Amino acid sequence: MSLRCHGNTFEQDFHASVSNKPFQKNIVKQCTQCGKCCINYSDGGLSATADEIEYWEIFRPHIYEYVRNGIIWVNPTTGKKISRCPWLEKLPDEEKYTCSIYHDRPDDCKHYPVTVSQMINDKCEMIEVKDLSEPKQAQRALDKLMSNSFP
Numbered sequence: 582m583s584l585r586c587h588g589n590t591f592e593q594d595f596h597a598s599v600s601n602k603p604f605q606k607n608i609v610k611q612c613t614q615c616g617k618c619c620i621n622y623s624d625g626g627l628s629a630t631a632d633e634i635e636y637w638e639i640f641r642p643h644i645y646e647y648v649r650n651g652i653i654w655v656n657p658t659t660g661k662k663i664s665r666c667p668w669l670e671k672l673p674d675e676e677k678y679t680c681s682i683y684h685d686r687p688d689d690c691k692h693y694p695v696t697v698s699q700m701i702n703d704k705c706e707m708i709e710v711k712d713l714s715e716p717k718q719a720q721r722a723l724d725k726l727m728s729n730s731f732p
């Protein structure tokens with residue numbers, strides 16, 4: 582399982598620069614920054630490529646500290662896996678979250694969401710109720726949206 586989290590702007594858009602695009606009929610509303618995707622996949626659901634890890638090692642050592650043997654995320658002190666992503670930050674006085682490594686987050690995160698069924702399973706708040714009755718159409722629109730907007 583891979584968390585696919587998508588976006589190309591800063592925290593305000595959080596996972597989904599999808600939210601900045603003109604929406605196709607029947608597909609997704611603005612990302613609410615609910616944080617569910619990050620929370621759902623934090624505990625073993627995320628992976629990073631060798632290239633990403635190498636990049637962090639050279640250019641982002643504070644992120645690389647949380648990598649051990651190709652696994653993300655690992656407590657740099659104890660060497661144990663962390664059940665909740667260490668980069669997920671809750672906004673004060675709001676039930677909203679941001680990613681503190683937004684521009685350097687794993688591709689796994691950038692690509693989210695991949696499928697409408699994934700969004701449904703994750704209770705992603707970008708899904709529109711009307712999408713549920715037209716999942717194929719919604720998936721096509723999501724595919725187009727993601728292919729057009731991937732950074």
Ligand code: SF4
Nearest residue numbers: 619666668669680690
């Ligand atoms: S790295 Fe950022 S986008 Fe990815 S799970 Fe953690 S907080 Fe979410």
Ligand code: SF4
Nearest residue numbers: 612615616618705706
């Ligand atoms: S689950 Fe959906 S709405 Fe919630 S933060 Fe992730 S992409 Fe945004």
